[in-house]
Amino acid sequence: MSKIVKTGRTPTSEDVARLAGVSRSAVSRTFTDGASVSPKTREKVMRAADVLGYRVNFLARSLSQQRTRLIGLVVSDMDHSLRGSLVDRLARGLVALDYRPFLLPTNPGDDVGHLIDMMLHYNVSGAIVTSDTPPSQIADACVAHDVPLVLVNKAEVGGKVINVSMDSRKAGRMGAEVLYDAGCRSVAIASQRRASHTIGLRKKAFTAACADLGIEIVGDFQGAIQDYAGGVEAAEAFLASGLAPDAAYCVNDYLALGFLDHIRYTAHMDVPGDLKVAACDDIAEAGWQSYDLTTVRQDPSAIAGAAITALINRIDDPDLPVPPIFIDVALVERNSTRAAPSSL
Amino acid sequence: MSKIVKTGRTPTSEDVARLAGVSRSAVSRTFTDGASVSPKTREKVMRAADVLGYRVNFLARSLSQQRTRLIGLVVSDMDHSLRGSLVDRLARGLVALDYRPFLLPTNPGDDVGHLIDMMLHYNVSGAIVTSDTPPSQIADACVAHDVPLVLVNKAEVGGKVINVSMDSRKAGRMGAEVLYDAGCRSVAIASQRRASHTIGLRKKAFTAACADLGIEIVGDFQGAIQDYAGGVEAAEAFLASGLAPDAAYCVNDYLALGFLDHIRYTAHMDVPGDLKVAACDDIAEAGWQSYDLTTVRQDPSAIAGAAITALINRIDDPDLPVPPIFIDVALVERNSTRAAPSSL
DNA sequence: CAGCATTTTGCACGCGCGTGCAACGTAGTG
DNA sequence: CACTACGTTGCACGCGCGTGCAAAATGCTG
Numbered sequence: 089m090s091k092i093v094k095t096g097r098t099p100t101s102e103d104v105a106r107l108a109g110v111s112r113s114a115v116s117r118t119f120t121d122g123a124s125v126s127p128k129t130r131e132k133v134m135r136a137a138d139v140l141g142y143r144v145n146f147l148a149r150s151l152s153q154q155r156t157r158l159i160g161l162v163v164s165d166m167d168h169s170l171r172g173s174l175v176d177r178l179a180r181g182l183v184a185l186d187y188r189p190f191l192l193p194t195n196p197g198d199d200v201g202h203l204i205d206m207m208l209h210y211n212v213s214g215a216i217v218t219s220d221t222p223p224s225q226i227a228d229a230c231v232a233h234d235v236p237l238v239l240v241n242k243a244e245v246g247g248k249v250i251n252v253s254m255d256s257r258k259a260g261r262m263g264a265e266v267l268y269d270a271g272c273r274s275v276a277i278a279s280q281r282r283a284s285h286t287i288g289l290r291k292k293a294f295t296a297a298c299a300d301l302g303i304e305i306v307g308d309f310q311g312a313i314q315d316y317a318g319g320v321e322a323a324e325a326f327l328a329s330g331l332a333p334d335a336a337y338c339v340n341d342y343l344a345l346g347f348l349d350h351i352r353y354t355a356h357m358d359v360p361g362d363l364k365v366a367a368c369d370d371i372a373e374a375g376w377q378s379y380d381l382t383t384v385r386q387d388p389s390a391i392a393g394a395a396i397t398a399l400i401n402r403i404d405d406p407d408l409p410v411p412p413i414f415i416d417v418a419l420v421e422r423n424s425t426r427a428a429p430s431s432l
Numbered sequence: 433m434s435k436i437v438k439t440g441r442t443p444t445s446e447d448v449a450r451l452a453g454v455s456r457s458a459v460s461r462t463f464t465d466g467a468s469v470s471p472k473t474r475e476k477v478m479r480a481a482d483v484l485g486y487r488v489n490f491l492a493r494s495l496s497q498q499r500t501r502l503i504g505l506v507v508s509d510m511d512h513s514l515r516g517s518l519v520d521r522l523a524r525g526l527v528a529l530d531y532r533p534f535l536l537p538t539n540p541g542d543d544v545g546h547l548i549d550m551m552l553h554y555n556v557s558g559a560i561v562t563s564d565t566p567p568s569q570i571a572d573a574c575v576a577h578d579v580p581l582v583l584v585n586k587a588e589v590g591g592k593v594i595n596v597s598m599d600s601r602k603a604g605r606m607g608a609e610v611l612y613d614a615g616c617r618s619v620a621i622a623s624q625r626r627a628s629h630t631i632g633l634r635k636k637a638f639t640a641a642c643a644d645l646g647i648e649i650v651g652d653f654q655g656a657i658q659d660y661a662g663g664v665e666a667a668e669a670f671l672a673s674g675l676a677p678d679a680a681y682c683v684n685d686y687l688a689l690g691f692l693d694h695i696r697y698t699a700h701m702d703v704p705g706d707l708k709v710a711a712c713d714d715i716a717e718a719g720w721q722s723y724d725l726t727t728v729r730q731d732p733s734a735i736a737g738a739a740i741t742a743l744i745n746r747i748d749d750p751d752l753p754v755p756p757i758f759i760d761v762a763l764v765e766r767n768s769t770r771a772a773p774s775s776l
Numbered sequence: 777c778a779g780c781a782t783t784t785t786g787c788a789c790g791c792g793c794g795t796g797c798a799a800c801g802t803a804g805t806g
Numbered sequence: 807c808a809c810t811a812c813g814t815t816g817c818a819c820g821c822g823c824g825t826g827c828a829a830a831a832t833g834c835t836g
């Protein structure tokens with residue numbers, strides 16, 4: 089940190105070259121990994137750069153190198169805590185590897201054409217999509233323009249698109265197993281009408297596991313979206329049905345929390361006494377004392393890490409085939425499925 | 433959507449010019465707002481561009497125009513739902529105005545020097561900081577490099593930095609008033625040791641309003657951070673004190689939820705029967721039935737909108753003075769401060 | 777048709793940087 | 807010392823695009 093000379097313009101490599109008494113090439117090479125510069129010139133250049141406060145202009149570098157190291161991050165529903173975590177991990181991971189995250193926000197119902205356009209305008213080196221909107225349009229565009237693409241928790245689009253997801257099948261199965269172990273033999277499902285691919289897989293796996301274990305599924309009650317409100321809606325439908333299974337399986341935590349609250353406060357049912365509840369995701373709220381929800385954890389850090397690794401491998405070698413990646417999940421057993429509820 | 437000719441290279445303006453039979457300048461002008469092109473050439477150019485699938489290379493444009501239209505978004509704690517909402521609104525608002533959000537994630541304790549470096553490497557046109565880390569380092573760097581900067585919910589740094597915050601003083605006062613109206617005359621504060629500037633303002637305003645209204649403050653119980661866990665910690669300290677005020681004021685919602693859960697499930701206190709609770713932020717969870725928390729809403733959309741407007745004004749006219757902006761807040765009265773609790 | 781005002785167009789340069797190529801310097805060997 | 811091999815250096819070109827300037831084309835008026 090030596091003294092920095094203030095100048096009107098932001099300094100360029102030419103300024104540095106002049107001050108250091110070398111050519112512009114030498115400056116460029118000093119700041120390029122793997123380029124060949126003698127220790128003496130490097131020293132001179134670094135000193136001059138320090139004095140001027142020089143920084144490589146990444147835009148110019150991208151232009152000349154024909155690669156931007158920009159990664160498009162297509163994200164929806166950022167106020168969901170899992171999304172927030174995921175985006176955080178993705179962005180931090182990318183920055184650590186000298187890639188730059190370019191945020192492209194979308195919400196269900198938005199026109200994604202605009203976002204695709206923007207990615208292409210910037211020649212992104214790759215993209216990661218973790219939105220709830222069907223990504224086929226994005227996938228097609230990326231494939232057509234040779235932009236390496238990772239889909240997180242989305243449908244397995246074939247071809248050159250990389251898929252990274254939580255192990256939804258295992259998650260669904262674990263949900264059934266934990267309910268079975270808690271003694272449940274009949275169960276209601278709470279789900280959502282506009283189901284995403286992951287959610288669909290969970291449900292299918294849960295249903296299959298129930299069949300294996302001999303758990304009867306008495307009905308599937310749905311809310312509009314995967315939301316607290318959606319859970320309330322599902323609970324209303326469930327209560328209206330008059331059915332009385334041992335348990336309810338909610339396809340995700342937000343839904344479960346709304347479901348729980350509604351059956352508790354409106355129908356005055358006891359969980360886990362009158363009904364056991366299991367769900368999937370393990371958002372922070374699931375662990376709060378008011379809910380204490382048994383659920384299956386998906387790990388945003390692991391997912392982000394795998395997505396980044398896969399993407400960068402694909403960038404480095406576009407022809408490398410990358411099979412779908414499934415990130416392991418873990419059961420988090422809490423009070424909502426406790427076997428002997430109010431026995432004390 | 434006519435047929436697009438596949439070519440190995442991504443097409444450049446020169447390709448379009450050749451196909452359209454005009455000069456490259458004409459192509460450039462066609463895609464530049466406010467440039468002068470005759471309808472005929474524009475038509476020819478558009479047709480050729482459509483055929484080739486041409487898009488302006490924004491990096492090259494940024495380089496030549498000397499402005500990138502990139503906005504650095506420095507964000508921490510993205511898994512907090514308010515942060516997520518704010519980032520979403522910011523990113524969408526920026527994209528709508530033809531600026532591009534550049535995500536720079538940070539977490540408390542991180543070295544922000546790296547992020548600053550990145551912003552300068554990319555010549556961002558401006559920056560918005562909404563992190564919980566003290567932003568003075570970022571502020572200094574931005575001022576030194578003439579990067580317009582907006583701080584959201586941060587300390588009012590003087591000089592050329594723009595401040596946009598919720599009206600913390602009003603929020604604190606409203607918290608006191610709603611408790612007073614509910615009949616409370618003594619109150620405990622639950623807060624956090626590593627308090628941010630906004631939190632500090634809330635607390636100060638709350639304290640001042642209590643003095644005005646004649647509410648006694650019996651103590652300030654603190655958790656480590658503004659978190660559910662922090663709230664639990666504060667509740668433990670509160671319970672250990674043996675004090676029995678009418679109410680508790682929590683400096684934010686996450687804290688309040690942990691506080692609530694702990695005093696309910698560990699000390700078996702009734703809210704609002706034994707203790708009324710008010711807080712600040714109005715995160716989604718505050719409205720959930722298990723909590724039904726009275727709180728003061730800050731509006732992420734309004735904050736984002738104001739931040740963007742202010743930033744762009746400053747970009748367009750760097751010398752325009754922009755006084756600190758305070759976004760109005762609104763009381764959301766729910767059950768946790770209900771006057772006649774278990775009277776029925 | 778001539779003469780003028782007004783667009784429209786193309787040329788050429790610059791934005792800041794990476795890199796192949798040839799010239800240069802240096803060290804090492806016989 | 808002569809010769810070779812190799813690491814350094816500088817030149818010049820290219821990355822894709824915007825834009826001032828002067829030439830060309832157009833429209834308008836008399």
